[in-house]
Amino acid sequence: MSSILIVTDAWKPQINGVVRTLERLAVELRRMGIRVEFLTPQSFHSVPMPSYGEIRLSLTLPHIVRGFIEKYDCDHLHIATEGPLGLMARQVAKRDGRVFTTSYHTRFPEYLQARYPVPLSFSYSWLRRFHNSGQGCMVATGTLEADLRMRGFENLLRWSRGVDHQRFRPLRTALLDHLPGPRFLYVGRVAVEKNIEAFLQLALPGTKVVVGGGPQLEELRLAYPEVLFTGPVEGDELVEYYANADVFVFPSLTDTFGNVLLEAIACGTPVAAFPVMGPIDVIGNSGAGVLKNDLQAAALEALEISSDHCRDVALRFTWRASAEQFLANAEHAYDPAMPAGFRQGAGAGQRSVGNHLNG
Structure with a gap:
């Protein structure tokens, strides 16, 4: 092919x-x-x-x-x-x-x-x-x-x-130093299906930061004035937000995977999420995050996770x-007789196979 x-x-x-x-x-x-x-x-x-x-x-x-x-x-x-x-x-x-x-x-x-x-x-x-x-x-x-x-x-x-390990990497800067810590971060579309308010309503210490745009952005800005809403961010500035947060909080209940989970741990930031599709498969029992129905408890427990360990898990993808x-x-x-792709990532230990024939 x-x-x-x-x-x-x-x-x-x-x-x-x-x-x-x-x-x-x-x-x-x-x-x-x-x-x-x-x-x-x-x-x-x-x-x-x-x-x-x-x-x-x-x-x-x-x-x-x-x-x-x-x-x-x-x-x-x-x-x-x-x-x-x-x-x-x-x-x-x-x-x-x-x-x-x-x-x-x-x-x-x-x-x-x-x-x-x-x-x-x-x-x-x-x-x-x-x-x-x-x-x-x-x-x-x-x-x-x-x-x-x-x-x-x-x-x-x-x-x-x-995940692009060269782009998404530990990049410590002073970007968030002006915010009271710990800093809890969400990155993604600001829309109702992302269940963002489950994060915004948590009684967490420090500061909540939301990076991304979407139809709910202005509504949530007004409802949660204590939260930093940055709007859409790209490039190294996005990497800085990931790398300088203390925990990445992923409140979605509907994602099929969650590329942002990999981006966060590649930057050395542990994940807190619900034990649902996406987080179960990406984070699972890898130790790069905490999955609990009590999202607040998960976010606080994730503060104890090693940044280096998160990075090591991301390198598997x-x-x-x-x-x-x-x-x-x-x-x-x-040709159904040919093997389909195997699984990769946390807990899989397999690489896919493909002939990728040229000509």
């Missing part, structure tokens, strides 16, 4: 785990000699998604999407998202008899239910039909795989994540291994 086309409705200028994952996947696959092409909303007229203005919904037609697929002429088609582009790419692939894989990044049924009275059963039924129509659906964790399998999803393939898993899964879609 020498070329892959990735169709995604999630793309720059969005700042989220899906976009970062696809960007890093492309970097690593290209280093392995694979040509990687993207079909994104940047190629079309688009409109903002209601309640998610940063997400652009492409305005196009299936025959136009088919034209792009034929133009790129790649060996494999991967549909990363279930938006308009993903739906049309799936329709084209089914009509043309193309092999394709999908990936399940976001628990949209839970996100949708947090905003509107839409039954989970309805949303999962639709997503199940979408993902079961391909030759494999890639999922980030064992917990997510088990959950989706229980809901009738088939052909599930493991595709873990990595690499983007190279993640890309090898992805490639092995793509090859498996054509």
Whole structure:
């Protein structure tokens, strides 16, 4: 396999785990000699998604999407998202008899239910039909795989994540020295599905810091004036926030993985989170964080965790291994006798295998 086309409705200028994952996947696959092409909303007229203005919904037609697929002429088609582009790419692939894989990044049924009275059963039924129509659906964790399998999803393939150890690193500066300690940090989208108020309402000593943008930002700024809300931050400044916090608090109950968990521990900052999908798989019993239903107790206990140990755990996750898993899964879609990607990360001890044949 020498070329892959990735169709995604999630793309720059969005700042989220899906976009970062696809960007890093492309970097690593290209280093392995694979040509990687993207079909994104940047190629079309688009409109903002209601309640998610940063997400652009492409305005196009299936025959136009088919034209792009034929133009790129790649060996494999991967549909990363279930938006308009993903739906049309799936329709084209089914009509043309193309092999394709999908990936399940976001628990949209839970996100949708947090905003509107839409039954989970309805949303999962639709997503199940979408993902079961391909030759494999890639999922980030064992917990997510088990959950989706229980809901009738088939052909599930493991595709873990990595972290850039050179970028996300211990970077001690005076950035937060003016704030009373200890400093408890959240990084991510400021939106209702992230359950941020479960963090903001904790009676913790020191200072709470929230880094990120989103539809709830101004509302929460007004409601919690004692909290430092920075808005979106990127580059080394983001690394500084991670590295100079005492604990990274992750209150989400709906994430499928949580790339920010890896970014935090790569910077030497321990995690406090609920024992749910994502934290269970990334942090687990690695000792790089504390998972408890009592988030306040978890945050206080995490203060005792060694920064060096957090960093050591993060080093087990690499983007190279993640890309090898992805490639092995793509090859498996054509020949099920070939091994799909193995698991990587805390407690796994395995690296993925893939032929990544060039030519």
